[in-house]
Amino acid sequence: MVRFLLKRFGASLLMLVAVSVFTSWMIRQIPGDPAKAIAGEKANREAVERVRTEYGFDRPFVVQYAKFAGRLVRGDLGRSYQTGDTVAREIAVYLPATIELTLGAMLFGTTVGVLLGVALAYRRNTWLDSVGTSASLVGISMPIFWLGLVLMYVLSYKLHLFPTGGRMDVRLDPVHVTNFYLLDGLITGDATAFWDAFRHLILPAVTVGTIPLSIVTLMTRAAVIEELDKDYVKTARAKGLRERAVIYRHALKNAAVPILTISGLETAYLLGGAILTESVFGFQGIGLWLLAAVEARDYAVIQVGVLLVATIFIVVNLLTDVAYMLVDPRIRTERA
């Protein structure tokens, strides 16, 4: 098992290097002169040229990449051309928001999805099953930026149940320790701030989590139905176990691998969905930060930001693989 883990870890590292090369190359294809962008519109030609040599934009791609990678390895992520702030500091501000959002969405999608999926499997071929399955199909097809607007219009503007956007009421000014607003509320014991951050998180998280919810529901339903037909389930029932125990302790456990696979694959949807949803709700996370950088041609931010998103994706995939082995002893022995 250790050997498998090491191999998988090495492959992920190689992948990260490839992704960083690809990103750097893509960024350099964006039209426009980065030197001009940094020097500012009013800068004269000399100033622009000075910036060009200073930042090394006149060097070949390989040299530029090597320089970038060298700084990256030493933990220097560069500076935003727009704000002059270090990219690392900006990530520390915006990444927690996106992590809170995607974790919230994931939690919503998987817990509700697994429960729904089990319920539908248990009542398969009834009207409840048809309604649930159809609703999941609608969920999978959802344009989530629209879903966000609909939720915001109905629940925030009309029914005043939720705030209309942002991460926290501007009138509150709590202490931010980690920039994970929920966590900060807990650490500082500020219940008002915690509750407010939580209320701001609900609609965006539901929006991002809707497509994963639908997929997890359908997957769980299919996987549990398959298990329910197997002999060991009959045995469990025959020996007089309660149905709840049969489903949750036996069938669901064996159905866990396909469900996990899907949850891991959902990360791409979650991160993509986060970019759109952050824009709908004005939720200041990595997505909005990146969009602003693309608009301003802030190459330093785009490069690191895109790499960051890809890194999260690769790390989550690695973790999913590890989770498989913890859940399923068959895979543990097979791959070791």
Added chain:
Amino acid sequence: MGIFGRIYEFLRGDVRGRRNRNLVAGAVIVGALMLVAVFANLIAPRRLVEPPPEPKLVGPSLLPKPRITLGTDRLGRDLGAMLARGTRTSLAIGLSAAAVALVIGAAVGIVSGYAGGAVDNALMRLMDVCMAFPAILLAILIVSILGQGTAQVTLAVGLVAIPAFARLVRGQALVLMKQEFILAARAAGVSPVRTVFTHLLPNCLPLMLVQTTFTIATAILNAAGLSYLGLGVRIETFEWGAILSDGKDRLLAAPWIVMETGLVILIAIIGFNLLGAGLRDRLDPRMRS
């Protein structure tokens, strides 16, 4: 039997002893959208999509008097007519993008599956790298390179759909390569090109058709997402995402713009997804009764 008779028979075909309701429902929705797209200029004549001299914001009405309408946009244009023209643009983007993904994705997948070894490894790792980015993020990067506009958006959402396509076709090609009829063809000295075109490709067609249908759905969705972010099709072009994006600033004054446009997008995506699922069941021999 005429072409319509054949289509009817195809739609009626049973899957596991049951009517293929997905296929029928999907075909009806997609068929209706295609009709709207083809006849968009008749359904929505130019006078309806040009701003009137005195713009009025009118809500939707289901009553025949004064007339049934989906309401107007902020410039007083008829929203129903705009959406009809948008159907043409959005479907055109979806179909062309899927075509891009189909041609390149299938080529990469077939070459990878046929050649195997180092070529396969290199191509698939390249696809892995592309798949490490959320599709919409990659599309954002591509449009910032190519610039805004319908063609650029089409290319962007088409390119990001390639990896999934290539992987799928490669998987199928790998399975086929081990089968006896292909081994026999290769042993008999049939050239690689011929093997690919007479044996490999035809046997991948059903899978490719299904994947193309799903790709149209995601392409329309991603294109609308780009337009929503203001990076996609320019607002003057009627495209679903652009119409929705324009309406979002009037969410409180004219909620119907966002509601109706989003509903149209949702129905279209459901249509293509149903069609894809129905085709998959119909074309997979294991599912037949």
